Every structure is written in structure tokens, then in C-alpha cells.
Amino acid sequence: MDLVAPVVVEPLRRRRCSECRQGPLERMIVEFNAPVCLDCADLGHLVFLRRGDTALTRRARENSTLWAVVVRHNRRRTRYERQGLLVEEAALAEAEAACLADAEARARRRARDAVRRAALDTEITEVLRAEILRLFPSCPADRAEEIAVHASAKGSGRVGRTAAGRSLDRGAVTAAVRASVRHVDTPYDALLMGGVPRHQARTRVAPAIEAVLRAWRRGGAEAGGRVRG
Template identity: 70%
Template sequence: MAPLSTPPRRTGLVVIQPLRRRHCAECCRGPLPLLVFEEGAPRCLDCADLGHLVFLPRGDTALTRRSREESTLSAVVVRFNRRKSRYERQGVLVEEEALARAEERCLADAEARRRRRARDARRRAAEDVRFADAFAAEIRRLFPGCPDDRARAIAAHASLRGSGRVGRSAAGRALSEGAVTSAVVASVRHLDTPYDRLLMGGVARHEARRRTAARVDTVLRAWREPGAGAC
């Protein structure tokens, strides 16, 4: 289907990116990258008194909105899509000074967002430290014989934000006994038994757990006694 001679009516001024070579009906300049239809004939932007405007491609919604707010005169740029048989928005024409002011406003917002992200990161880091401390304290309560540095290491590993580990689960954040114990068991299994070597040797996970279960139980029994220390 051939494109219409003029785009559908829109609110405000409309400028066209033509698909075919067009020349201005008034000054004969061409081919025109952008044109305006007046009384059914194409006009270049200069003849349409829009030549002082600059093109802002679509893509940045905030910048486009602010540019149009800042610009006394603006126009929507459209191009005909043959496959969809319709005109589609390509961007806007705005005053250059208006675009500069809009960019400054967007940069100020970006800086504000950067500062907010930094504050949020500091807040999350402080929350993570407090939670890891609480998790380590609960480990020492349940396993008073667990060395302090080991309890802190287990807590830091289990509660790492975004890790998906037991410390980040709902039960872990509630410091439930089951979640804390699971974190301790996992640490003992990996660090105090040959579990990892068995897995690397091709032993199935359930079989590796069965072979190391006695050693895990021995360490946990020792840690449940105050002052037991490393086992």
C-alpha cells in the first residue's frame, strides 16, 4: 500500500521523513530529509519556518518530554511504515536552547539518582552487617563450641545478599533454628569432611552425604558443647 500524501491528523505540528525523493514546492530544494505538507504540497523546513529546530530521536522519554516543555515551538517527526501501513513516530523537532535546558534537567536527575543509589547501597551494606552479626550470634548460641571466626565466616557466607543461600530465605532472615543449623551443617560438610573431594571424584551427591554424615555429626556434637573449640 502506498503511503498517504499526508500523515493522519495529530495534535500540533507534524514533520515527515519521506520514503521517496521529494523537493520543496516553494524553493525547489531537495531531496528533502524532512518536510512539511502545506496545502497538499511538500515544503522544506526553512520554507515552513521550522529550519531553526533540531531533531531529537525517540528513545529517551524524559528528555523528549522536557524538551517539548522547554520549547516554544516543536513538531513531531513521523515516517511511513509500509509493512504496517501506518505512520510511526521517529522523534521530535525542538529549539536547540530548549534541548540544552532539558539535557541539564535530565543530568540533574541522573545525579540525584546516583546519589540515591549510593545512599541505598550504604543502607543495605549496614543492614547486611547487622544481619550477619545477628546470624553469627545465633550460631554461637546454638553451637557455643563453634569458634568465633568460624561462626562469623558461616554467617557471612549464608547471608550474602543475592546468593539465594539459606540465610537469605524467609526462615534464615527470621533466624529460625532450622535455617541456622542448615548453614552450619553445610559449612561443616564442605570444610571438615572429604565431601567436595568425593563429588569431584564422581561420587553421587546423596552417597557423598551418606559417607560424610558421621563426621558432620561428630563436629556438630562437639560444637554444641561450650568451649569445645575446633574439631
């Protein structure tokens, strides 16, 4: 199956997401001639790797199940030019580990880790983690922590930083858990890379997502298991 990487645009003017109305957008995709933010496009969990280090880029792309090309329009040359990639953070970490001989790559990793640590709000993260485990008592503790950290990063606009998230709205918290299950426990990312449109891919994996959520809500031997079918 040929891979079809999503294309992410760095807009030259201020744009807002056509779905959640967040903005101005640093990066976006275009669907039906309308801007869509990366979180709504299910790409918000990816991290940006700027072009320039060929070996690091190649390894990160190879290790990432889902990745996207980032482009920006050059008005002078009247064309879109590649700025880098969005890749999974774990894939980038693996690529950097493979490039440990490169001191610059090690420095980039330290800087990225420092930014990530600075973005965490410990109190919000802990409250959100506790609420995830209250709603989904059989969710593995490390997954609840991972979801809470991702959803509550400062400046992300994700559910943990919204009014609904801070008030622990059941729907908002469930949405954060569902998004994690979509990427980790289903073949959703692989479907996107295979060229399946986002809305079709979501429909195809919806039963698998609900199966995991039901298991996490009620407990049982199947709780926490991955669904890859």
C-alpha cells in the first residue's frame, strides 16, 4: 500500500479552525477549502521536526506510523516550500537515539524535553488524571497519566486547557480519552497514511474505540487491550 502523507500548511495570514474556531493557527490542514486545526484533524499529538538534518528526518519518518509534510507558500517564488515534518514524539526520540553521535541532535532533544516539562501544569494534569480514572476505572494508570499530560499542556488549547476541561465536563474528558484510544488502540493512523479520508477512517475505527471505552468503564479481562482489527 502506497503511503499518502497529509500536507500541513503554515498560513501566511491569520486563520481560524472551521470546526472548533480556535485561532490564529500556526499550522493547519485544508479540507473542503476550509482551514482545520491540527487537533481537529487528529494530528495534534505530532511534534514538528524542521528540515535540515537529513539523517534525523529519515529515521523519524521511518519510525513514525503517522507523519505529515509541513509546507509554507513562498510568494516571491509562487510555490509551496517544505518546512519539515510532523512526526510522533516517540519516533523522533528513537531517531535521535540513533543519531547520538550527533551532538546537535542531543542538544535538540534536551531543549525539546525542557519545553515539554515547562508546558506541564502539574495541578491541572493531576485533577484530570483522577477524573479519567473515575470515569474509566479500568484504564491503565500509565495511559491515564499520558492522556492527562497531553490534554493539559499549556498553550495547547486542548481539552484540559478549556473551560469544559477545567470544570471536568464528562463529555470533554471522554473526548480526550477517545482521541487517545483512536491513535493508540486502533489502525486509524495507518488508515490516514493509506489515503483514507479522515471522516471515513473515523467511521471505520469507531466500533473498536467504543469497545475499548466500554472495557475501561466496566473493567474485566479485556480492559486495556489493543484492538487492531
